[in-house]
Amino acid sequence: MAAALVTDPQVIAGYLRDASNTTGHSEGLLRPGSTGEIAEIFALAQLKNMPITLSAERTSTTGGPVPHGGWVLSTERLGGLEIRGDQLRVGAAVRLGEIQEAAAEHGLFYPPDPTSWESCSVGGTIACNASGARSFRYGPTRPWVLSAEVVWADGRIQEVDRQTPIPADWPAPSWQPPGVKNATGFYPADNLLDLIIGSEGTLGLVTAATLRLLPLPEQVFSVLALFPDRRSGLDFVHQARSLPPKPRLIEWYDANCLALIRARIPELPAQARVAVWVEQETDLENEDNAIWSWAERIAACGGLEDHTLLAHDPASLQKLLHIRHAIPAGINEQVARNGMPKVGTDFSVPDSGLEEMMAAYDSVQMDHVLFGHVGDNHLHLNLLPTDPEELKAAWGIWEALYDRALSLGGTLSAEHGVGKLKAPYLRKLVGAQGIQEFEALKRAIDPAWILGRGTLLAAPITTSV
Numbered sequence: 001m002a003a004a005l006v007t008d009p010q011v012i013a014g015y016l017r018d019a020s021n022t023t024g025h026s027e028g029l030l031r032p033g034s035t036g037e038i039a040e041i042f043a044l045a046q047l048k049n050m051p052i053t054l055s056a057e058r059t060s061t062t063g064g065p066v067p068h069g070g071w072v073l074s075t076e077r078l079g080g081l082e083i084r085g086d087q088l089r090v091g092a093a094v095r096l097g098e099i100q101e102a103a104a105e106h107g108l109f110y111p112p113d114p115t116s117w118e119s120c121s122v123g124g125t126i127a128c129n130a131s132g133a134r135s136f137r138y139g140p141t142r143p144w145v146l147s148a149e150v151v152w153a154d155g156r157i158q159e160v161d162r163q164t165p166i167p168a169d170w171p172a173p174s175w176q177p178p179g180v181k182n183a184t185g186f187y188p189a190d191n192l193l194d195l196i197i198g199s200e201g202t203l204g205l206v207t208a209a210t211l212r213l214l215p216l217p218e219q220v221f222s223v224l225a226l227f228p229d230r231r232s233g234l235d236f237v238h239q240a241r242s243l244p245p246k247p248r249l250i251e252w253y254d255a256n257c258l259a260l261i262r263a264r265i266p267e268l269p270a271q272a273r274v275a276v277w278v279e280q281e282t283d284l285e286n287e288d289n290a291i292w293s294w295a296e297r298i299a300a301c302g303g304l305e306d307h308t309l310l311a312h313d314p315a316s317l318q319k320l321l322h323i324r325h326a327i328p329a330g331i332n333e334q335v336a337r338n339g340m341p342k343v344g345t346d347f348s349v350p351d352s353g354l355e356e357m358m359a360a361y362d363s364v365q366m367d368h369v370l371f372g373h374v375g376d377n378h379l380h381l382n383l384l385p386t387d388p389e390e391l392k393a394a395w396g397i398w399e400a401l402y403d404r405a406l407s408l409g410g411t412l413s414a415e416h417g418v419g420k421l422k423a424p425y426l427r428k429l430v431g432a433q434g435i436q437e438f439e440a441l442k443r444a445i446d447p448a449w450i451l452g453r454g455t456l457l458a459a460p461i462t463t464s465v
């Protein structure tokens with residue numbers, strides 16, 4: 001095998017944990033630098049029945065890159081970045097932050113913006129069909145990928161796009177995802193590109209991809225509107241959805257988030273119980289009108305007008321970013337103090353289910369913060385247990401909320417994927433037949449089931465800090 005197998009436990013140790021704080025074990029680490037080497041490794045693994053876990057930047061919150069035995073294959077050496085007109089050819093290892101920088105130098109931008117954009121790899125985002133706040137306007141990663149080079153689990157190398165048919169002998173799952181933002185299960189694809197996107201490293205490895213870029217918007221402005229209660233915040237959300245041009249994001253922060261922000265930015269008014277952050281693209285000519293119409297809507301919905309933060313120049317945009325960053329920073333500090341991992345939801349529901357879902361989140365009796373992509377009816381409830389008993393209870397609360405989301409027509413994961421942590425819960429969404437169909441497809445591509453064992457289709461594992 002051309003790529004050396006690293007067996008030094010100290011080196012391997014760096015590849016055994018992801019952002020979910022779950023840990024695993026592995027007998028060897030491979031860091032191939034070419035497609036040919038990867039194909040050779042997969043072919044050998046099929047023969048030896050050797051499990052392989054694909055690992056990129058390990059920012060996954062669901063345990064997908066955490067190996068449970070076998071080899072870890074890191075994509076870290078699969079670099080390369082070239083802008084061709086309004087397209088970008090990029091190696092799997094390149095981070096989204098590098099893509100944004102390179103695109104901006106050419107007056108272009110790449111819309112997908114997971115919060116982890118500075119550290120996650122583009123290959124990881126394709127594997128998970130990652131989204132970010134801007135998905136309200138631009139959707140997830142999927143529509144921005146034009147083609148990809150894939151090494152399938154059996155070692156075949158193929159450049160795929162939306163014209164590449166799925167082989168006739170691969171069974172097509174009949175399961176259809178609910179009509180909400182979704183990153184759960186194999187996509188009901190009619191081509192190989194859409195099949196590999198979102199397959200979480202279980203069918204093949206994306207070594208490189210061609211991405212579609214857009215011209216950088218002339219002007220972007222952000223509004224952070226504060227409200228005294230959930231009702232007025234929600235009224236504003238409903239209005240914000242219909243204000244043209246479509247905002248690129250509509251985000252929600254509950255009272256507990258505002259408390260975290262206040263700890264760092266005390267001038268935030270005490271009567272604010274909810275904040276809604278909206279961002280819209282405009283041009284210099286229309287900017288004043290756009291700002292006025294936002295201010296009017298905020299006032300009409302009972303917002304705390306005098307405390308609205310409007311940002312359209314680099315300094316004020318930076319201040320808003322500072323406010324936003326206070327939330328993950330505050331949560332991380334709390335998690336460290338508790339010595340327990342947080343338990344986070346990633347459910348989305350249809351428009352009709354948003355208010356019921358929010359009421360369910362608000363009724364939770366454990367320390368928590370609620371924030372996220374309210375424009376897509378996709379909020380993250382972060383439960384913050386303080387001891388092992390509460391951690392167990394947190395998973396009980398998580399499951400009850402999952403049931404609620406399902407009853408409202410929602411999904412298990414809207415953006416983080418299923419990984420290993422949520423695989424035991426997939427059956428509730430797709431049913432026994434759905435699982436069987438997914439397994440049949442997986443076996444057709446990966447006869448020895450070498451890739452991503454335990455991810456997406458799997459048994460439960462335990463969580464540790």
Ligand SMILES: Cc1cc2nc3c(=O)[nH]c(=O)nc-3n(C[C@H](O)[C@H](O)[C@H](O)COP(=O)(O)OP(=O)(O)OC[C@H]3O[C@@H](n4cnc5c(N)ncnc54)[C@H](O)[C@@H]3O)c2cc1C
Pocket residue numbers: 018019053054055056057058059060061063064065075092113114115116119120121122123124125126127128129130131132133200201202204205206207415416417419452455
């Ligand atoms: C602070 C924080 C914020 C986050 N915010 C968001 C967010 O806003 N939106 C969102 O969607 N996610 C978010 N995430 C989750 C995570 O960043 C994304 O899922 C990201 O796409 C993972 O990329 P990665 O390079 O870290 O991949 P990894 O975590 O290393 O791997 C993720 C999965 O993809 C597989 N994989 C990796 N590379 C490849 C490849 N080249 N080919 C095939 N399979 C591969 C792995 O086997 C694994 O199953 C966040 C995570 C953190 C820690």
